[in-house]
Amino acid sequence: MKRYLIIGNGVAGTTAAQSIRELDRDGAVTIVTEESVPFYSRIKLPDYVAGSQDVDDIIIRKDKWYKDQDVELNLDVVIDDIDPELKVAVDRNGKSYPYDTLLLATGSYSFIPPIEGSGTGNVFALKTVADADRIIQASEGIKNATVIGGGLLGLEAGNALLKRGITVSVVEFFDRLLPRQLDTEGAALLQKMMEDMGFVFHLGAKTEKILGAEKVQGVQLDSGSVIDSDLVLFSTGVRSRLELAEKLGVETDKSIVVNASMETSGKGIYAAGDAAQVEDLNFCIWPEAQEQGRVAGINMAGGKESFKRIVPSNRLKVAGINLASAGDIDQDNKLEHEVEKTETVYKKIVKKDGAVVGCIMLGNTNGFSDIVKTMKA
Numbered sequence: 001m002k003r004y005l006i007i008g009n010g011v012a013g014t015t016a017a018q019s020i021r022e023l024d025r026d027g028a029v030t031i032v033t034e035e036s037v038p039f040y041s042r043i044k045l046p047d048y049v050a051g052s053q054d055v056d057d058i059i060i061r062k063d064k065w066y067k068d069q070d071v072e073l074n075l076d077v078v079i080d081d082i083d084p085e086l087k088v089a090v091d092r093n094g095k096s097y098p099y100d101t102l103l104l105a106t107g108s109y110s111f112i113p114p115i116e117g118s119g120t121g122n123v124f125a126l127k128t129v130a131d132a133d134r135i136i137q138a139s140e141g142i143k144n145a146t147v148i149g150g151g152l153l154g155l156e157a158g159n160a161l162l163k164r165g166i167t168v169s170v171v172e173f174f175d176r177l178l179p180r181q182l183d184t185e186g187a188a189l190l191q192k193m194m195e196d197m198g199f200v201f202h203l204g205a206k207t208e209k210i211l212g213a214e215k216v217q218g219v220q221l222d223s224g225s226v227i228d229s230d231l232v233l234f235s236t237g238v239r240s241r242l243e244l245a246e247k248l249g250v251e252t253d254k255s256i257v258v259n260a261s262m263e264t265s266g267k268g269i270y271a272a273g274d275a276a277q278v279e280d281l282n283f284c285i286w287p288e289a290q291e292q293g294r295v296a297g298i299n300m301a302g303g304k305e306s307f308k309r310i311v312p313s314n315r316l317k318v319a320g321i322n323l324a325s326a327g328d329i330d331q332d333n334k335l336e337h338e339v340e341k342t343e344t345v346y347k348k349i350v351k352k353d354g355a356v357v358g359c360i361m362l363g364n365t366n367g368f369s370d371i372v373k374t375m376k377a
């Protein structure tokens with residue numbers, strides 16, 4: 001009986017477990033995770049912070065699934081060390097997890113830039129249910145919050161705080177919102193829509209320091225102006241978790257280097273999801289992690305499958321605003337493109353050699369999925 005050990009119960013790890021089970025009914029599939037909650041949707045964490053969903057609503061795999069699939073899930077377990085010769089992982093309490101084949105689905109952590117005051121109380125990032133719980137608790141009775149980073153997650157988390165009755169300011173280093181998903185014109189329309197909802201934006205602004213001794217009292221920008229804040233939420237990107245890969249001595253770059261079969265440079269060791277990069281690419285998005293988990297699981301169980309690049313696409317999940325974008329959005333309008341705009345709609349289709357390579361749909365996202373299907377990665 002083959003023993004499969006999966007570290008991480010996010011979408012990559014859980015999808016891998018499912019793929020393994022489809023091919024190998026008898027093997028022992030074990031998942032370990034530091035978290036206290038079975039596989040849940042990180043995408044829905046802003047809804048949880050807003051109070052519109054509770055933990056049960058965002059859990060994707062309940063206990064029954066693990067029982068039915070005969071997958072052993074170990075919560076609250078931190079793997080500290082792995083011996084690739086003996087093929088055994090060891091947790092913080094000294095418990096051993098022997099394996100024949102290993103998957104590092106260790107995901108990513110929220111990057112917090114080294115800004116003075118970032119260690120002050122009430123400074124957060126949103127990555128896990130535990131983070132969300134801390135944010136919810138700290139947001140009780142406060143008036144002002146500042147989100148640092150005007151990307152998708154920053155805007156969604158900001159909206160969650162807005163729904164809790166808090167005034168939300170967003171500080172963005174670029175001179176427009178969603179610099180990776182929108183061009184200047186699209187961003188201007190989105191900014192207006194969100195200002196109408198109550199957001200306050202500081203664009204082209206850099207955070208100098210976070211003020212306050214024990215708890216946040218304000219955010220000082222490099223212009224010298226200070227934003228009144230009782231809470232700060234960083235949304236300044238993620239970094240792959242590499243600590244176990246480094247201990248194992250497998251090749252790493254920004255993420256764990258894997259081939260299209262999701263194999264690392266270590267024999268019998270696979271990696272997938274936010275932790276892994278294929279051909280130098282890692283978008284750190286859900287569909288990519290899911291597909292890599294699927295491919296890794298198949299190959300771990302003796303099947304044969306290759307990861308094919310995906311077109312990165314994203315939707316802003318803020319009620320009342322329809323926004324989706326995918327592929328190359330042609331920020332500088334250098335490629336062939338068609339634009340359709342009204343006061344409330346901005347649509348841009350980008351083409352290269354006649355083929356669609358990117359799109360922005362703001363105000364009306366009808367047909368988005370169909371357009372993405374026609375795009376090549």
Ligand SMILES: Cc1cc2nc3c(=O)[nH]c(=O)nc-3n(C[C@H](O)[C@H](O)[C@H](O)COP(=O)(O)OP(=O)(O)OC[C@H]3O[C@@H](n4cnc5c(N)ncnc54)[C@H](O)[C@@H]3O)c2cc1C
Nearest residue numbers: 008010011012033034042079106107108273274284285286
């Ligand atoms: C708030 C939020 C909103 C998002 N919204 C979107 C969206 O709208 N669209 C989209 O495409 N993507 C979105 N993403 C990104 C998406 O959720 C991630 O790309 C995806 O969850 C990555 O899955 P993963 O399985 O690779 O890693 P993760 O989900 O990060 O899971 C890794 C797990 O491994 C565990 N782990 C790591 N090291 C150890 C160890 N040593 N011992 C034990 N356990 C360990 C971690 O605790 C974690 O539970 C969002 C992310 C967040 C945080």
